[in-house]
Amino acid sequence: MFISLDGIDGAGKSTQIQLLKSWLTERGHQVACFRDPGATRLGESIREILLHREDIPLSMTAEMLLYMSARAQLVEEQIKPALASGMTVICDRFLLANVVYQGSAGGLNIDALWSIGHVATAGLVPDVTVVLDLDAELAAQRLGASQDRLEKRGLPYFRAVRQGFLDQLPKAGRHFFVADASQSIELVHQSIRDYVLALGA
Secondary structure, eight states: OEEEEEESTTSOHHHHHHHHHHHHHHTTOOEEEEESSOSSHHHHHHHHHHHHOTTSOOOHHHHHHHHHHHHHHHIIIIIHHHHHTTOEEEEESOHHHHIIIIIITTOSOHHHHHHHHHHHTTTOOOSEEEEEEOOHHHHHHHHOSOOOTTGGGOHHHHHHHHHHHHHHGGGSSSEEEEEETTSOHHHHHHHHHHHHHHTTO
């Protein structure tokens, strides 16, 4: 099973991924967790440029293509082999994020991004995509002062990101679920767990 967790920055993805991994492991799954971009030498190098090298100017198109390149390597080097060996894969973001951040909020053509993404992922789509939905203002409060290049783009941008996730989620994979990330950590985890369990995990 291939599960992707996504959502606006500050929604609590990292916490929910760890809770989901622990629960699936307790149920007997061998679980591999990856972050997109990241989890490969190429992906981590690209991640550094995208999020932390603000001295390097990036157009929205260049930004999008860097994300796609990191994802292509992640799929080939990590995700496909893990799935082939029978592992359950949890990915911190996947193609949906690219479509939303550079398309819905960034102004690039959304249909084109899905098409480019299909090439980058060799057609691989998550079995389950979970979006942690949270009001942009509350997400900004959770992030605090320490923010990366994307997190500094301001509330109007992140309002568009949030709406983009809700609009584009049905195209992201075979099954999809919106979790209310304004709830307690445990309630959010329970809602994700119940949905994944209903799919036969």
